[in-house]
Amino acid sequence: MQTVRKTHRKGSRNTQNIKRFKQTEQKMTLFEMFERFMAIKQTEGLAKPTILGYYEHFHYLNDYLGGDVPNKEVTVDLFRNYIGYMLNDQGLKPTTVNVCIRTNRAFLRYCYQEGWIEIPIHEKFKPIKTPEDEIQAFTPAEIKALLNI
Numbered sequence: 184m185q186t187v188r189k190t191h192r193k194g195s196r197n198t199q200n201i202k203r204f205k206q207t208e209q210k211m212t213l214f215e216m217f218e219r220f221m222a223i224k225q226t227e228g229l230a231k232p233t234i235l236g237y238y239e240h241f242h243y244l245n246d247y248l249g250g251d252v253p254n255k256e257v258t259v260d261l262f263r264n265y266i267g268y269m270l271n272d273q274g275l276k277p278t279t280v281n282v283c284i285r286t287n288r289a290f291l292r293y294c295y296q297e298g299w300i301e302i303p304i305h306e307k308f309k310p311i312k313t314p315e316d317e318i319q320a321f322t323p324a325e326i327k328a329l330l331n332i
Contacts, residue, residue: 213252216299217241220290240286243269257300259307262287266308281310 225234247265269280291305321329 211254211299213248213254213257214245216254216294217290219297219299220293223293236282237286237290240283241290243283244287254294254300257291257294257304259302259304262291262304262308266311270311277311277313281313284308284310 221234221237224237244265247268248261252261266280266284269275269283270277288305288308291300292303294300295303295305
């Protein structure tokens with residue numbers, strides 16, 4: 184009878200427990216973080232509409248905040264309130280808000296990875312659930328009408 188040998192790995196692939204060693208820079212503002220983020224994004228070769236989208240969504244956030252904010256005041260509650268503002272006060276549809284949420288999350292993820300903010304805010308809020316559109320199939324009579332035109 185054969186015995187099966189188990190291999191023992193020397194390293195672990197679990198990346199969730201990686202400790203962060205970068206220190207948070209003390210006196211940085213949201214605008215400074217965004218400008219540094221955009222400088223990196225522009226060197227990544229993103230399409231022009233994508234870059235313009237980042238600036239547009241940051242402009243909406245700036246309108247909500249009414250000015251610059253120090254990095255110590257960038258919190259989960261600030262972004263959750265901003266999402267409520269877009270949905271309730273501005274009357275934007277959830278799909279529109281989700282586009283803005285995704286760009287903000289990318290920005291916040293980068294800020295956290297660079298050590299500019301201490302808390303992983305991007306993990307605390309997610310895109311809003313939206314109802315799925317039902318796609319109606321054509322009936323055989325509708326297909327015949329389309330082909331006979």
